[in-house]
Amino acid sequence: MKSAQTDVIRVLVAKLGLDGHDRGAKVVARVLRDAGMEVIYSGLYKTPAQVVTAAIQEDVDVIGVSLLSGSHVPLFRELGRNLREQKAEHIFVVAGGVIPERDYPALLESGVDVVVPQEARAEVIISAIRDLVTARGRK
Amino acid sequence: MSAPVRSVGTARPAYRASMDLVGEVREGRVSAIARMISRAESGHSEAAAALAEIYRHTGRAHIVGITGVPGAGKSTLVASLIKSFAREGCKVGVIAIDPSSPFSGGAVLGDRVRMTDAAEATQCFVRSMATRGHLGGLARATLQAVDVLDAAGYSPIFIETVGVGQDEVEVVTAAHTVVVLSAPGLGDDVQAIKAGILEIADIHVVSKADRPDAAATVSALHGMMSLGSTRPQTSWSTPVLAVSSVSGEKIMELKQEISRHWMHLQETGELADRQLAMSRTRILGMARDLFQQKFDEDDDALETRLHAVKSRKLDPASAARALLGWEDDFS
């Protein structure tokens, strides 16, 4: 690191609802760490309100949520509502996990910025996040 | 099909100058506090004046360091403490530190997992921080983050150190009260002794008190302390408490000990000594950081001397003195 003024990208990797499948979330956490990002892991069984509170306090650039339980549509709707309510719409939302393509429009509507397909390679996930942060500029 | 699908995107708020955030920090606005800590972490010179302004409004908070080896249960303990202080109406702040990867510079910060319930209470603020290469158990911007929370009216403020074992002593000169956590069954010895952090404790805590081997750890700590006074300049006698995450009763006792130590510092005047020690550490630490930063940003002065040292025309100590402008090296 040449410059001390590097803005490190911070990501909250979160699990929402009762979905216990955390393999993907943990793999992604490591992938992002290895890409030089700071990853805050939420742990399991978090409500959308808890996730948004954490995201604000941690001042993350991105909330990454992996869902495999099939309840992504209502949970992302709640997450989006909480982000608006707590005036935190500046935080990007990246969705991953098992999400059928026909649900993509509903998620984007709820405030999800990027849906990462299940079989995406590491570099796809990393650049999706970097692109969002770069487009936004300094926070 | 393997490409991500994006929304058209919404407009994001424009960059706000750090100085403009100071007022909101002092009013306790969570998003401003969080952003100000990020500015401190990033080390942007833009934030320097704002942080200086914030510092002028600090000095009220009781800063409590929590240290101990990994697996001892620091996060669980902090989570319990947050709850017990919050119940009495305190605005509790937490800075939890985890190491950055030396390879990528990234980090996985997991301490928050334990604290979610506690952090949900609106009067608490929990922030995870990566060391970003800083040694000593804290992150470079830890103390500035504590300042931000202090200025925003948080007290007590807990600093949970990295807990990698050795070299955790920096917290002594960062906190008013240091709690050292040990756990039974992590080895034959008390790990605090091994880690060299026995002597920095104002309060010793043994976790997992419901386990049968906890009593042995408690008596080992008592034994070690009777061998020599830990901090000769104080009249405080270091208590040893066994706590279990199952029973809340001992947490209350620990909470009282922490408050009692804070009272002790104020009543005996030892607080002033600590504050001086803390100031000294901060000035020197900051000087080191600035020095490092100077040559990270503009390394010509360093670069020219690298070759001289490599070819043995110059020794490293003289080169360092020259960098500080203390003497001429190329005579």
Add this chain to the structure above:
Amino acid sequence: MTLYSKAAIDEVRTRQGEWEARELDAALRSRPEEKERFATESGIPLKRIYTAADVADIPASDLGFPGAYPFTRGAYPTMYRGRPWTIRQVAGFGNPEATNQRYKYMIQTGQTGLSTDFDLPTLLGLDSDDPMSFGEVGRCGVAIDTIEDVDRLFDGIDLEKISVSLTINPSAWVVYSMFVAVAEQRGCDFTKLSGTLQADPLKEYVAQKEWIYPVRPAVRLLRDLIMYSAKATPRINPISLSGYHLSDVGGNAIQEIAFIMAFTIAYCDEVIEAGMNIDDFAPRLSFFFISHQDFFEQICKFRAARRVYAKLMAERFNAKKPESMRLRVHVQTAAMSLTKIEYQNNLMRTAIQALGAVLGGCQSMHTNGLDEAFAIPTEEAMKLAIRTQQIIRDEINVTSVIDPLGGSYFVERLTKDMEDEIWKVLHEVDERGGAIKLVEEGWFQQKLADSAYETFRKIDSGEKISVGVNRYVDESSSAADADIHPYDDDCTQLQIDRLNDVRSRRDNALVTRLLDELAEQALSDKTNLLPKTIELVKARATLGEICSRLRDVWGSYDEPLIV
């Protein structure tokens, strides 16, 4: 006694040396092999060819015969010649009557046993009207709140005739109580009830991550369930030790078996400690493994697991009955291997994995639907999955000979290598203080997370091939046209209405008193909690009320920080 004479082995070695010097050497000179190193998925090195010399050290007694110690060659003496494996497709979604309808369809298609998936609130001991249940009711499985839901689930199904598998975990003892109470209402003969509960708590903490209480009380609930079921419902398997999920979160074949055997040891210790003889409950311990991608390693895994289990039961626990040493296994093909891209390929993947399970000697099987990578399988997908098993069973003649790969130099060597690796892990677990302690410390969790990351890296770098995903990629392929099982949006409200209805017509004072008594009993681990729980479900206490009352006593689980 080994299988070959020393002279025969010496001759094989000499001949192999000659072959290596001539034919092999010439071949390698003209064209090197594709890789420097060949290995199984779990990292066991693979040789170019196996000969009698590679199995010379394996005692003949390690092979034995099917249905006899050490069961390497099969659980039963006649295996599929006597009775084919049970086709047991799991189903569960929506309200109980939706799942009931699917059961009836599957029985009509030729399924021979039932298997139920529950929704997340039911698994985690929450009622459908709990705020945490938001969006999850009836989603991943059927929603159960009261005994009346279990009655609806099995409406028109003869519980004495068809075996019922219940994929239920932390709240298993409550669902079991509801099941036996329903059977009692219907006047069933309890000795004829057959089926399996999953009820494997330790694997939940390390893999599937569904928990309510801290580890030790959860194990105590299992102990109570095993002991009660052994007497009340002797043909029900109270536990299905589920290696499947260990693999699902990233564990390799050796970890799958070694970890699940470590958990088996912990459970047996608990039950024995409570005063039960090993032979009075071990015959009803059942297993659930994955059939994954590495074909031969998976087959050998089943064989090695049977041998390790038999030796554990005989040598460590001094079991006397052969049934106590017989590992019976339900198998599911690997959901992790399925892809969303070109999802039709999943049919082929599943068929091959299913064949592996049959060659490995499974007792029952679930083949995944081709759409299982996206959602609950549609009826059409389930039919194809059942047909896959029927084709293997009835068209390709792989069931006439027991353990047809037994005696293959390669298969026997790999079986032995895997067994040795499993023992190594089991010794390490013993040295580190046993499975329960290591679960609490996150030791297993760390191993599995590391293994998952390793697998991801291999797929990401292309070292591990996934056809259509990182090799032979067709950019025009899409999964958008796949049919997806629809979610019934009215499901939650119906469950909530029913809960309100039940609460309004039951004796609430009785429920409160019984809940207090249950809490009292839970304070010490001396009393078996099943009888009181059965009283509770009969009094129409809800699943959520029962689980929550014990949470007040035991607290909830704090996950160790493992990433």
